[in-house]
Amino acid sequence: MIYNVDKETLPREDMEALQLRRLKDLCERVYARVPFYKKKFDEAGITPADIRSLNDLQYLPFTEKQDLRNHYPYGMFAVPKENIVRLHASSGTTGRATVVGYTQRDLDIWAECIARSLMMAGATRRDIIHNAYGYGLFTGGLGVHFGAEKLGATVVPVSGGATRRQISLLKDFGPTVICCTPSYMIFLHETAREMGIDFRELPLKIGVFGAEPWTDEMRRDIEAKTGITAVNIYGLSEVMGPGVSMECHEAQCGMHIYEDHFLPEIIDPSNGKAMGPGETGELVFTTLTKEGIPLIRYRTKDLSSLNYTPCICGRSTVRMDRIKGRSDDMLIIRGVNVFPSQIESLLLETAGLTPHYQIIVRREGPLDTMEVQVEVDEKMFSDAIKNLQHRERELQKNIKEFLGVTASVKLVEPQSIERSVGKAKRVIDQRGE
Numbered sequence: 001m002i003y004n005v006d007k008e009t010l011p012r013e014d015m016e017a018l019q020l021r022r023l024k025d026l027c028e029r030v031y032a033r034v035p036f037y038k039k040k041f042d043e044a045g046i047t048p049a050d051i052r053s054l055n056d057l058q059y060l061p062f063t064e065k066q067d068l069r070n071h072y073p074y075g076m077f078a079v080p081k082e083n084i085v086r087l088h089a090s091s092g093t094t095g096r097a098t099v100v101g102y103t104q105r106d107l108d109i110w111a112e113c114i115a116r117s118l119m120m121a122g123a124t125r126r127d128i129i130h131n132a133y134g135y136g137l138f139t140g141g142l143g144v145h146f147g148a149e150k151l152g153a154t155v156v157p158v159s160g161g162a163t164r165r166q167i168s169l170l171k172d173f174g175p176t177v178i179c180c181t182p183s184y185m186i187f188l189h190e191t192a193r194e195m196g197i198d199f200r201e202l203p204l205k206i207g208v209f210g211a212e213p214w215t216d217e218m219r220r221d222i223e224a225k226t227g228i229t230a231v232n233i234y235g236l237s238e239v240m241g242p243g244v245s246m247e248c249h250e251a252q253c254g255m256h257i258y259e260d261h262f263l264p265e266i267i268d269p270s271n272g273k274a275m276g277p278g279e280t281g282e283l284v285f286t287t288l289t290k291e292g293i294p295l296i297r298y299r300t301k302d303l304s305s306l307n308y309t310p311c312i313c314g315r316s317t318v319r320m321d322r323i324k325g326r327s328d329d330m331l332i333i334r335g336v337n338v339f340p341s342q343i344e345s346l347l348l349e350t351a352g353l354t355p356h357y358q359i360i361v362r363r364e365g366p367l368d369t370m371e372v373q374v375e376v377d378e379k380m381f382s383d384a385i386k387n388l389q390h391r392e393r394e395l396q397k398n399i400k401e402f403l404g405v406t407a408s409v410k411l412v413e414p415q416s417i418e419r420s421v422g423k424a425k426r427v428i429d430q431r432g433e
C-alpha cells in the first residue's frame, strides 16, 4: 500500500516540474531571509531569478555541517523564532552540536514522511509500533512517534535503554513493528534469548532499522534470527530527521527518497562535480519545502548512489543505495581508505563470528596499525584454541585480500564488547592522542 499515491507515483516529468517550482521558491526565501545564503549567492554571482531549470542547481553553493556550527544556534533559521515550534540537536560527538528548528508545517510534513515510510515497510493503522529510538534532542524517537500516530497506528513510546523491560513489553503488548538501530535489535535478540524468549514466537513481523550504517549481511542475520522483515530507513537531523528516504518491503533494494521534499544529488566529494545515476559518491540534499532551517545542497558526507529505474512496489521516486560509509568515518590506514561497513561484511561471512566488533587504530612509530576485535559465538568460544586461531587467520587474510590493508584480528569472548543502546561505536582511533 502507498500512503500518498499522488506524490509517490508522480511521473518523472511532473515530479521535476514540482521540484523546479519549489526550488525557485526556496531560493527566493533563503536569499531574502538568511544572510549566510545571501552572501553565498552574491559571492557566486547568482540570484534566485537565475534558476530556470533543475540543471541550474549545480551553480548554487553547497552547505556543510560546519556552516551550521558556525551559525550556532539560530543563525541559519529562515523564520522568526516565534514560528519555530520545536528544536532538535545533533549529538555533537565530533565538535559543536548543530541545532535544527521546525515550524508546525515542517512537523506536519515530517509526520507524513514517516507515515509514508511505515506504510512502505508494510505497516498499516492496525499495527502496534514499538518505538525504541531515543526520545529527546535526537530526532529518531519523536520523529517516528508523530508519523506513527499520523498513520493511525498504535505507538508504544519506549525510547532506548532498559533492555529487559523492552523484552517484556514486546511479549506483553504484542507489537507487530519495531523501530530501532540495527545493532540494538541484535542486542534485544540476545537479551531475549537469555530470558528464554524466542523472538520468532512474538507477533513482531517488521523491523524499521536506521540511524547507523549497516549491511545486507546484517539484515539477513537479523531476519534469520528473529523471523521479521528488516527494512532500512534513512535520514539526518540537518535535513529533517528519519524519513528522508525509506526502503519498500517489496523490493528491499534501496530507499525511495521523498523527492517532492528533498532534492537529491550525488557529487564527487573531492571536487563537488555532479555524478551520474549508479555512480557512488557523496549524497547531497536540497530541502525543497522546509521552512525553519531550509538548506541548499547540504553535503551529508554519506556515500551512496541513485537509481532511477522503476521499482516493483509501484513508486516512481528515485532510490538511494544503502549508505556505503561516511566520509567522516572513513579510516585512512597507510594510505588505504577503509570503511567499517566493509569490515562488517567480511566478518559476517566468516562462520562463528558475531556482528559485535570494534576497530582500534593506533600509531606505532610512523606506521598506522589496525586491530579488529570481534566477538565469537558461544559455540565457537567452546572450540579448541587452534580453531579460534584458524578463524583469526582467515579473517585477517580476507581483510588483506578484499580491503588491501593489514590488520591484526583478535577474537574475543561473547558479551565482552560494550553494547550500545543507540549508535554502536565501531571505531576507536587512538592516533593523535
Ligand SMILES: [Zn+2]
Residues within 6 Å of the ligand: 248, 250, 251, 256, 311, 312, 313, 314, 315
Ligand atoms: Zn519500491
